[in-house]
Amino acid sequence: MVKALLVAAVSSGQGKTTVTAALARKLVRMGHRVRVFKCGPDFIDPMLLERASGAPVQSLDLWMVGKELCSRQLAQAAAEADVILIEGVMGLYDGTPSSADLSREFGVPVMAVIDAGAMAQTAGALVHGLRDYGPVDIAGVIANRIASEGHAKMVAASLRDIPLFATLPKQARSLPERHLGLVLPDEVLDIDQLLDELADQLVFDQAAWDSLPPVQIGPAPTPQKEPLLAGTTIAVARDAAFMFLYPANLDTLRAMGATLKFFSPLADEAVPVEADAVYLPGGYPELHAEQLSQAAQWTASIRTVHAAGTPIFAECGGMMALADTLADKSGAVWNMAGLLPGAVAMQPRLAGLGSQGLETPQGVLRGHTFHYSKLATGVPPAAYTIKHPSAIQGEAVYRVGSLTASYFHAYFASNPAASAALFLRSVT
Template structure:
């Protein structure tokens, strides 16, 4: 059993500042020399880029459906044995989704730090705090932090609105319910685009933004807690039985595309490939690097639509990938990694950009989400779990070799396209959910 202070940072809705607060806390404590591990609820790819920069540690995703409870407990136990602090950023609103962030907090006993955008309210702030704290029986509670506070007077009104039964004396002379407020300041805002936050590594001032956030957090009661103060939120994390992974990819090399256009890669997926015995090498299609000498290729998701000119002009990369396919070597392409394989890509303004032409069909960007939600792929090796999240649609005469099954009633299946050794889909696979099925993606033509 390992004990470690842990908080789940949640909110009443998206856009309240969960990522801001999580990154600020991670950066503040990492600068002070503490070992901080950050996790993200749900299958999000983008927030973890900021948290990894803030903490200096890899960021894994936690989702009760995607991972399963045992996998989550194993990841948290490993983190607890090597960390001074664990931060988990929630997803959407605290009680949104099936399962929700609240479900995770209750199941694992992790206290909730609520973040509320108070920019356009005063007394109603207290009502939201009371509702979040008491709506779910047995929800572990740490307190609330106000975001986008206008002034010192505004902050006093917000604090006064929190009811007495939502507060309580705590070590260190602060209220257990009120943990301070962050002022409204666009100087450290995190810019967004159609899929979510801009990737941190694309912004030259990203670290300066994180430092500004950490400096602001340091002025709050939350930011002034020392290591002993954090112990009030210590949580026990028990060890889980190890599940051995057969080295099905032993002796094989998998080339992984990795750059600004192919950046949606779970660290856990890379870990799974290594556990399967694969040697990983990386290349950049945007830089027109040829596919390295390898047995299989993985094209992860990302932003090919933002780098379409570079991709279409990448003659060396395209030619080497075509040769790899012609030699019968497997390719797994998911979502943004699939899009350049087709004949053309229509951008948001309607401009068509010719792409690699390795699969017949056309891709077109859409003004709104075209697919979202958890999915499973029922393979010959069992269920491979994942999710879908895309702003484009594909039309192709290729007959899908399979379809995914939505985990929710309102979801839509995703086609798995196949041509020779290529398998491609909008489906983002969570490799750890079925290492055997994952291995087959990089071993043969069919799963």
């Protein structure tokens, strides 16, 4: 038995991530063992939540991750922690499936976050609507941007039978953001001080916390993965330009027998010579385009392994770094590795977003897309992903020799066999 909460809101922009991080840090400082999860596809919020909680943050999503793996991850967390916090995605009922669906599936009550900065008694109508529309089990409310003690009392009175669990005042400074979301925690020099300040400012009702009933999360069996990658060494790019990857992806590769070797293109490190395959995850190559363009050793090595027929899987930012050129947000154009003929340019507007699946001979490989750049190329797509739930055409998948590249971020655990095939030489 463990205390568990799904932190959700009426929409994005209400402060879910800030509140979840503050609550996680506060509970850790109170001596609790805390595990945090993030609903839906996301890379950046989990980094902040990991910093706040001191423990790895995995994804929960009934479609991309699947009910079975969600159940296993929750069971493992319940065995290791006193508290489980799950940060929702967008609004509580947004998406197919939604955060509300996840709440009901696993019996985890909702902690509703509201931005009360421009309201008082209307907070009650908003929260009762969130509860009753589904309905869902609402454990309480955390009110963000509270101006005063009197403001908090008005909000609390409006909630009627729903407790005001905690309040957070208006912040003099917020977590910095850029085009793909929050700035990475390692880029904020005083991030731990900021998290501690948020925890200190979270006015917490200890009695309400003590009254939260525990959630029963049953044990879930862990199936053995076939050793499809036994004896395979995969070189994984990991640095400030290539850091958007699900921890479950690395876990899945290891569970199938792969040995992972990490290297940094930004530091001009060559692909490790023992690599049987290369994985270039997404990230921010557009912020480091000049440095990448000058990384001669990295460029020469990836061209060499490509010419040798070594399997390369490049997703989103990884693909951008393998085009001929990359135009950053200022319009400056930089030479990239040139394995995928074409030019990438940053756009002022979002160019792709949402859950998608890729049909493969091993079944559907699920994942998502989220990018602000566009690729102009004469290379015909070898395949397209399918958007979920609309089932319309999604991202192009390109194959150039041993390279497979796309804006699609794959969630390897959704189909280990299909994922393994990306890193194995095809038999002709």
